[in-house]
Amino acid sequence: MSEAARGHGSVRLLEHIIEVTSADLDVREVSQRVAALVTAATDSDVCFVHLVDDELQRVVLAGATPPFDEHVGRVQLALGEGIAGWVAKHAKPAVVPDKWKDNRYRYIPELRGQDFTSMVSVPMLARGRVVGVLNVHSRAARDYGDDDLVLLTQVANLMAGAIENARLYRRLAEREEVLERFASRTVEAQELERRRLAGEIHDGISQRLVSLWYHLLAADDAVGPAEDASTVRRELGMAKELATEALAEARGAITGLRPFVLDDLGLGPGLESLGRTLTGLEVDVDVEPVVLPPHAEVALYRIAQEALQNVVKHAEATTVRVRLTSADDGVRLVVSDDGVGFDEDSIAGAERRHSYGLVGIRERAELIGASLRLASRPGTGTTVEVVVPHPPADPGHGHPGKV
Ligand SMILES: Nc1ncnc2c1ncn2[C@@H]1O[C@H](COP(=O)(O)OP(=O)(O)OP(=O)(O)O)[C@@H](O)[C@H]1O
Ligand SMILES: [Mg+2]
Incomplete structure (x- = not known):
């Protein structure tokens, strides 16, 4: 292929990749499509997209050209393990002409390593962080050149940006959901507490004030019309007034507490x-x-x-x-x-x-x-x-x- 044709091809590939990564697809779908595009553009036989799982501290297969796509999610490597794990750990690409001679290589039966010889593995970097690794393999021994490396790096970084955005978006949406749940629980808790207080004021304080008032009334009646009872009656009158006011206040508080x-x-x-x-x-x-x-x-x-x-x-x-x-x-x-x-x-x-x-x-x-x-x-x-x-x-x- 001439240099110009290759250059033209890589621009088209990047356009395709941008299209795929900005479409409203999930990570697996994007990884699958990118894998297919990259395989064709680099004249390779197979492409694997591994993503870093921060919690597990492992790289996990997220997309691959068929038939390997059926292992998505199941093939995992520790950071540092195998060539993909090494690339993820060191954030550096690895160009491997013959993987059998590279002691970083780790055989994974599901990915049929015996069928392939040469490979390139590049980190997917977003804001300086490795979010995944992009690998292409070829059956025959071949020398992947700088052109391939540059192209793969560009594709990897485009994907990394899209994946990082999706991750940030997801985290934001989760935080928003948590906040919303918190808000509704807080308001509910506030209202429950207000109901509890309203009930307590109603059943406790108000009831006692009512019986106090009746006792005062009975005492007032019992004192009778005697002259010397005037002081007692004045005191009782004031006490009744206080009880009435306290009752009104308690009722007001209840109404305010509970809508x-x-x-x-x-x-x-x-x-x-x-x-x-x-x-x-x-x-x-x-x-x-x-x-x-x-x-x-x-x-x-x-x-x-x-x-x-x-x-x-x-x-x-x-x-x-x-x-x-x-x-x-x-x-x-x-x-x-x-x-x-x-x-x-x-x-x-x-x-x-x-x-x-x-x-x-x-x-x-x-x-x-x-x-x-x-x-x-x-x-x-x-x-x-x-x-x-x-x-x-x-x-x-x-x-x-x-x-
Ligand atoms: N509608 C209004 N018209 C004029 N001044 C107002 C109005 N609403 C609030 N203010 C002014 O703002 C101040 C603060 O209001 P805020 O509701 O926070 O406190 P408050 O009514 O004084 O006391 P609290 O609500 O805690 O019983 C008030 O003291 C008043 O000076
Ligand atoms: Mg106020």
């Missing part, structure tokens, strides 16, 4: 009912039906609750608007008021230390992977906007694991 409305009605009506608890300003709630996982519903409900409390406590607003919509980018919750607004940067240190509301809003949004926008300026009112992105259409069959 019953979410269980009973769902997020939209839950927000409407939140709106109805506000007094002293016009509350305009407009909700669309949205689909969200339960932990995200709870998080949005709590965010709206805190944002509305802030409006009542700080905004001096005449109107507050609550919007829940399903948009292209996700489910959007907006709470906006026309009050005094504030400058987040200039909230004083002490105030910031004792303020948990905005921090809590931010944390809840982060936990459910939502974006948060807080817009406020003194004199212009405040807007809190949270967008929960739609989940990917089909998380099980997307990119992870593909090259």
Whole structure:
């Protein structure tokens, strides 16, 4: 073959390899196709693609020209073992004119070493790391030249880049999944704890306060109308008042701890009912039906609750608007008021230390992977906007694991 023809051929090969490695295929499929292309381009008889398994610290056959493809996954070598293991360990190519004379060679019956004589083995390098090894073998003895080595190195590195990308993508997707599971478990755990507390306050403290109140009432009756009983009666009256207040507080705490409305009605009506608890300003709630996982519903409900409390406590607003919509980018919750607004940067240190509301809003949004926008300026009112992105259409069959 002339030099020009060879050069032309290698460009075409690289084009093919780029096509194969950027297609949406799994690692095995890519390895198979690359093996076939490389065998033809280097005029060899067989090609093996081994990938490094970092956990096992071994190279594992990931692709081969037929009939050896049936051994994919089963043929493995320790790093340093055999020629492929040596190349993986040293990150250097090996050109072997006669493998029987090379003491690195290790006979593997399944790969029928007896049928082949010469070989070249090159490391697949991505960002300085060996991700695999590419081997070509020929039946007849031959001298693989520099051209072959250069071409194989280019192919190996192209593949390495694609495999490394797939690996990084998979790792990222796994981490995202772990984070998502963590978020939903955290919110669930929080809610469970709140339910437990609500139950405890209800069954324990509240019940005792109720019976205390009845005892006080009975004592009050028993003292009767006698003159000297006036002090006793005054004390009993104050005690009853305290018991009533404590009971009201306990009930308030229970309502705050557990969003019953979410269980009973769902997020939209839950927000409407939140709106109805506000007094002293016009509350305009407009909700669309949205689909969200339960932990995200709870998080949005709590965010709206805190944002509305802030409006009542700080905004001096005449109107507050609550919007829940399903948009292209996700489910959007907006709470906006026309009050005094504030400058987040200039909230004083002490105030910031004792303020948990905005921090809590931010944390809840982060936990459910939502974006948060807080817009406020003194004199212009405040807007809190949270967008929960739609989940990917089909998380099980997307990119992870593909090259
Ligand atoms: N809608 C609003 N209008 C005007 N100021 C606000 C509004 N929301 C928050 N702020 C300002 O931001 C500060 C921080 O709010 P944040 O909710 O973190 O704390 P807080 O309401 O003071 O206390 P906590 O929520 O812990 O009971 C508030 O003290 C207030 O100065
Ligand atoms: Mg607050």
